[in-house]
Amino acid sequence: MELELTDVSALACCPPMVDEALTEAAAVDLARGFKALGDPVRLRLLSMIAARGGNEVCVCDLTDAFAVKGPTISHHLRVLREAGLIDCERRGTWVYYWVIPSALAPLSQLLDTSALTPTA
Amino acid sequence: MELELTDVSALACCPPMVDEALTEAAAVDLARGFKALGDPVRLRLLSMIAARGGNEVCVCDLTDAFAVKGPTISHHLRVLREAGLIDCERRGTWVYYWVIPSALAPLSQLLDTSALTPTA
DNA sequence: TCTCTGTCTTGACGGTTATCGAATCAAGGA
DNA sequence: TCCTTGATTCGATAACCGTCAAGACAGAGA
Numbered sequence: 001m002e003l004e005l006t007d008v009s010a011l012a013c014c015p016p017m018v019d020e021a022l023t024e025a026a027a028v029d030l031a032r033g034f035k036a037l038g039d040p041v042r043l044r045l046l047s048m049i050a051a052r053g054g055n056e057v058c059v060c061d062l063t064d065a066f067a068v069k070g071p072t073i074s075h076h077l078r079v080l081r082e083a084g085l086i087d088c089e090r091r092g093t094w095v096y097y098w099v100i101p102s103a104l105a106p107l108s109q110l111l112d113t114s115a116l117t118p119t120a
Numbered sequence: 121m122e123l124e125l126t127d128v129s130a131l132a133c134c135p136p137m138v139d140e141a142l143t144e145a146a147a148v149d150l151a152r153g154f155k156a157l158g159d160p161v162r163l164r165l166l167s168m169i170a171a172r173g174g175n176e177v178c179v180c181d182l183t184d185a186f187a188v189k190g191p192t193i194s195h196h197l198r199v200l201r202e203a204g205l206i207d208c209e210r211r212g213t214w215v216y217y218w219v220i221p222s223a224l225a226p227l228s229q230l231l232d233t234s235a236l237t238p239t240a
Numbered sequence: 241t242c243t244c245t246g247t248c249t250t251g252a253c254g255g256t257t258a259t260c261g262a263a264t265c266a267a268g269g270a
Numbered sequence: 271t272c273c274t275t276g277a278t279t280c281g282a283t284a285a286c287c288g289t290c291a292a293g294a295c296a297g298a299g300a
Contacts, residue, residue: 017167018219027164035158037231039258043154044147047137053236059277072259074278079257093267093276099138101233108231111157113221116173159288179247192289194248199287213246213297 016112033107036083041068042076049086049099056089056096136232153227156203161188162196169206169217170224176209176216 014030022030037043048065049057063073077097080086085104088097134146142150157163168185169177183193197217200206205224208217 017170018173018221019171020167021171022164022167024160024164027160027167031158031160031163034154034163038151038155038158040144040147040151041258043151044142044144047140047142047147047230050137051139051141053138063277068258069260070277071261071279075258078278090266090277095277101138101236104231104233108228108233110167111224111228111231113224113228116221117225161288183247188288189290190247191249191291195288198248210247210296215247 014106014110016115017110018113018115022110030107030110033083033085033103036079036085037107039076039079041066041072042080045073045076046080046085046099049097050104052098054098056098058094058096060094062097134226134230136235137230138233138235142230150227150230153203153205153223156199156205157227159196159199161186161192162200165193165196166200166205166219170219172218174218176218178214178216180214182217 014026037046044066045062048062059073059077062077063070066073077086077088081088083103084100086097086099088095090096134150157166164185165182168182179193179197183190186193197206197208201208203223204220206217206219208215210216
């Protein structure tokens with residue numbers, strides 16, 4: 001399970017873009033995260049993992065919910081992991097995944113528009 | 121300027137995914153938005169447009185900030201527009217773009233993790 | 241009308257990505 | 271030790287995407 005992981009700490013620094021435009025470097029970092037979210041299968045995989053809160057999800061519970069085959073699920077989980085959005089651990093026969101909230105937070109904050117619509 | 125635009129209203133319906141996993145249909149819709157954000161040039165373009173708040177930005181003010189050529193800027197602006205994240209209008213010689221906050225909001229809310237980290 | 245400037249579209253090229261079958265690896269149990 | 275099950279990796283293929291040069295279009299001004 002050796003992968004090149006995105007440095008999450010570098011992302012935890014982002015005011016809403018309605019307040020301040022991104023630098024080129026910040027855009028490269030953050031776009032990596034959004035790109036990982038830009039596939040329907042990956043986005044739903046992440047949501048199924050995240051919906052367990054801090055708990056974990058077994059891959060075996062994910063695969064059945066999708067039309068795509070096992071290797072494709074593995075591929076998408078790897079992309080999410082390389083983006084630093086999730087992590088995993090093998091315990092016995094099964095592999096468990098969980099979400100990394102500190103990686104999601106900057107992405108959410110960047111898109112926050114509450115400064116434009118104060119009463120919405 | 122006739123394009124197929126994503127229906128924004130269909131997106132304005134999304135609780136954080138830490139509370140509830142996405143349906144397949146919702147994932148397809150939302151992934152379209154994230155996919156548009158998944159390129160460094162596009163993300164920075166959007167941030168430069170959004171940073172003006174409700175005001176508009178002339179394309180001529182965007183082009184100089186990037187290494188890529190005019191057609192590439194046009195292409196990325198079109199992708200952002202087809203995703204429903206921005207809109208534009210021509211006035212005289214110049215074309216002005218502005219952000220659509222109601223399209224950004226659901227994406228931000230979906231990634232909100234405050235329910236997991238109450239005091240962060 | 242012609243010309244100039246700003247923006248977009250077209251067409252093409254090279255690189256990337258999603259997907260799957262087959263093979264591989266990891267762990268448990270017979 | 272062998273077999274079975276869960277998950278990943280490998281290799282190949284088809285589709286997609288970012289980029290640019292060249293050309294087209296829109297509007298302003300002479």
